[in-house]
Amino acid sequence: MDNPFIRKLEHGAKLTEEDREVLRAVSSVTRPLHARQDVIGEGEPPFDVHLVMEGLACRYKLLPDGKRQIVALFLPGDICDLHVQILGWMDHSIGTLTACRLAELSPATVDRLTANPRINRALWWGTLVDEATLREWLVNMGQRSADRQLAHLICELLMRYRLVGLAEGNSFMLAMTQEELADTAGLTTVHVNRMMRALRKSGLIVIEGQRISVPDVLALAQFCDFDANYLHLANTRTNWGGAAEAGLA
Amino acid sequence: MDNPFIRKLEHGAKLTEEDREVLRAVSSVTRPLHARQDVIGEGEPPFDVHLVMEGLACRYKLLPDGKRQIVALFLPGDICDLHVQILGWMDHSIGTLTACRLAELSPATVDRLTANPRINRALWWGTLVDEATLREWLVNMGQRSADRQLAHLICELLMRYRLVGLAEGNSFMLAMTQEELADTAGLTTVHVNRMMRALRKSGLIVIEGQRISVPDVLALAQFCDFDANYLHLANTRTNWGGAAEAGLA
DNA sequence: CGCGAGGTTGATTTGTGTCAATGCACGTGG
DNA sequence: CCACGTGCATTGACACAAATCAACCTCGCG
Numbered sequence: 001m002d003n004p005f006i007r008k009l010e011h012g013a014k015l016t017e018e019d020r021e022v023l024r025a026v027s028s029v030t031r032p033l034h035a036r037q038d039v040i041g042e043g044e045p046p047f048d049v050h051l052v053m054e055g056l057a058c059r060y061k062l063l064p065d066g067k068r069q070i071v072a073l074f075l076p077g078d079i080c081d082l083h084v085q086i087l088g089w090m091d092h093s094i095g096t097l098t099a100c101r102l103a104e105l106s107p108a109t110v111d112r113l114t115a116n117p118r119i120n121r122a123l124w125w126g127t128l129v130d131e132a133t134l135r136e137w138l139v140n141m142g143q144r145s146a147d148r149q150l151a152h153l154i155c156e157l158l159m160r161y162r163l164v165g166l167a168e169g170n171s172f173m174l175a176m177t178q179e180e181l182a183d184t185a186g187l188t189t190v191h192v193n194r195m196m197r198a199l200r201k202s203g204l205i206v207i208e209g210q211r212i213s214v215p216d217v218l219a220l221a222q223f224c225d226f227d228a229n230y231l232h233l234a235n236t237r238t239n240w241g242g243a244a245e246a247g248l249a
Numbered sequence: 250m251d252n253p254f255i256r257k258l259e260h261g262a263k264l265t266e267e268d269r270e271v272l273r274a275v276s277s278v279t280r281p282l283h284a285r286q287d288v289i290g291e292g293e294p295p296f297d298v299h300l301v302m303e304g305l306a307c308r309y310k311l312l313p314d315g316k317r318q319i320v321a322l323f324l325p326g327d328i329c330d331l332h333v334q335i336l337g338w339m340d341h342s343i344g345t346l347t348a349c350r351l352a353e354l355s356p357a358t359v360d361r362l363t364a365n366p367r368i369n370r371a372l373w374w375g376t377l378v379d380e381a382t383l384r385e386w387l388v389n390m391g392q393r394s395a396d397r398q399l400a401h402l403i404c405e406l407l408m409r410y411r412l413v414g415l416a417e418g419n420s421f422m423l424a425m426t427q428e429e430l431a432d433t434a435g436l437t438t439v440h441v442n443r444m445m446r447a448l449r450k451s452g453l454i455v456i457e458g459q460r461i462s463v464p465d466v467l468a469l470a471q472f473c474d475f476d477a478n479y480l481h482l483a484n485t486r487t488n489w490g491g492a493a494e495a496g497l498a
Numbered sequence: 499c500g501c502g503a504g505g506t507t508g509a510t511t512t513g514t515g516t517c518a519a520t521g522c523a524c525g526t527g528g
Numbered sequence: 529c530c531a532c533g534t535g536c537a538t539t540g541a542c543a544c545a546a547a548t549c550a551a552c553c554t555c556g557c558g
Binding site for chain 2: 546
């Protein structure tokens, strides 16, 4: 049961043991990719669907002047481009940040999965949570100061790594350079550095190599006004205005 | 054929005359709403699905300190909350900006629509375009300066109003206050005012009352680096790097 | 006719970007 | 085993875009 794909989908629908067997089968064969390698580029028609089983990948868009905006992060268990089939072509690129192992699902396999109503529901749940995450990122960039924005991203990643069993207590591996963080947050490398340092100095986060830990999760969540509702995890729905703040406790 | 809902969905799938008849039927009964009225609030479970037939509505999130971020705009023909059913509860609110007429689709009606494969495909197309739009907004906020960001939004709205037949040539009714524009762009009212004025002074846009017109669409698109690919309109796919820039010509 | 919402403007502050340099860890080749 | 190069983190001085604060204006409407 250490399959992050299955762990994630369990949150989207009630699966049977048979469902899990199917999912295990389709995600068992993986292809290794190096860090910073494109999986599919903007403008291409999607064919196989990509599923991250190990490592960290992202969606991004490049501007003519060379600027890059990362618009989504893919952790193990995340599907990259499931429904773009409907749209016909990619309006953005997908690439790895670290070395990854990806499963590739053929259109036939995808059809087989979506024919199963429980799995289909779980996959759509994933797509809609992706969209909700995008909305939250927009709020983050539009309304929060740089330090809070980074704190919010850290809260989100902690939750998502926990979801697939890849967090250890209050810590996880933040496998991104500050430049990549900057492209995610819409800030500059220099400013990300300063703000991360400020978060460390204030004791809200602790960094040892790539491992980032959050000594007081509630404090960090309150600092950046993090509310996990948008991740739509069945058991962590917070009572609005209640005490179980942030669903992180 | 002046039904914006049908006009929009035509872009997502090839519909038959029967399909159109069904869509016409479900969107014929509308409820009037005043300006600045909530349709559904964050935290509520969605029931009826809302469809804008007239007016302008939006998705938004409020922060504890009272700040608001508008994360989507709904023009006539847009569906507000179709698939949130899967998620169980709203992670954001939906409200009107101007007076609106909304059709309300019961769960049974929605089931009937999604049982039709062509309509189902068109509806999912709409959902995925919403997501692509969200990504583009993120790029907008993260990487573009305030004036370009506003220009980009204007380009997008022009395209989308044209799509449903509500633009007249190169102009449309921009029924938003500068405060609402500010909440959309993640800027302050004052700064929106100054940047809009700069756009007017440079001749890129012309404003008469609520009507905004774009004398040279290509110039505006180039100014803000607008590329309509993310709207996934079947016939306007631009050749990458080609001359039919922006799909606006 | 007066009020209020929304648009406009100026002075000033501040958060973030820019430019440039330094440090540090790591890997590689001589 | 050391010299060097490279990628990333860190820091400082300075510039600039956008926020803030505070008026004032204008127009439609009760």
